[in-house]
Amino acid sequence: MDLALPTRLTVATDGTLGGATRRYTKLLGDLDGVYRDNTAWQAAVAEQGAESIAYAVDDHRYPDQAGGTGRDQLAADNAGALIVGTSTLQPGIVGDEYAMTRGHLHAIADRAELYHCLSGHGVMLLETVDGHSETVELRPGEAVNVPGHWIHRSVNVGDEPFVTLFCYAADAGQDYGIIADAGGMRSLIVRDGDSWAAVPNPDHIGYRADGKA
Template sequence: MCDAAHPAEPAALDVDALRARLTGPTERYEKHLTDLAGLYRDADAYASALDAHDGSPVYWVDSSVVEHGDGALTIGLSVLRPGRVGEEFAMTRGHLHARSEFAEMYYGIAGSGVMLLDSLTGESRAVPIGPGTVVHVPGGWVHRSVNVGDEVLQTLFCYATDAGQDYGIIERAGGMSTLVVASDAGWTTRDNPDHGGYGA
């Protein structure tokens, strides 16, 4: 807890885009293809991808929380490898903040991606993100990263630490309302027929 008597110490973090790492006072979590059962609509394509996969992580997050309490920030680097499962591109699980009114910022470092967003009120957006692009995710929007390129997608993010995460909201809704799929132009969006809404 940060207070006037015991203020947090400043911290410096380094983004190493060549090694796809955030260095400094960080923690890492990794997601493997086996962790993403149910994420992709094409179950046969997912099973084939599992058979061919080498067991390496498909995405990972280096995050830094140097203080807690009101006003504290979580800063991190999300790294998503390229690939496809059926027609769908590699993606993160996605989430809404547990305190849904909290916003988040993403800044593109490397690669080519899409920030897929659904509002709790029924709107959907697919916002391209790449080096130098900042995407503001307002409160009340479910969001996930999708890698539509041939290189790793790296994004720097920042949100209020006490916002928390709800990683189950997308699964409970039958997936996000929009799919990002391959097309002759590279990628396009399509309605997800399994999406049942986010409820109350």
């Protein structure tokens, strides 16, 4: 068996990840349907440009030791591996909602995840398919240990980039459709005076069962 060699990473508070093997960016123009107020989203795209970066994810993952691709190969050869990375979510407001990531349930729904805030001010919005909705506010030095079976989304409720260090099982995968299919998450994170509040999303129609398309 070819073992992966331990890798040293550097993690900066601005999200720079030394040793990253992958970078992923989500553009403002890619977020159609994520914000409830589609007219406000279109206005934001017109103002900031469809190509403006809404959030970026840098991560380190070990290569598939057998050289194959796909989850089956990974599970066979690299079972138990972690993906470690940083997420940098730009600030902003679309309609009443604070800037957010698409959010997801892990494709293997029982996989957990750690998010540790490196800088900025954010909220992790966490929901289960059977009706629970929770928020965990995060400032630098604070973290949330997300259990399996919780749909999760990062929301930036501050004025600066909200940067987190995350870590999750390499075989977890992401199911983004579960939120879109439900008309959005159960709660919206909206501006409330100088602060934020979680309010019910009138468009939410309930989640389908865990990970089942």
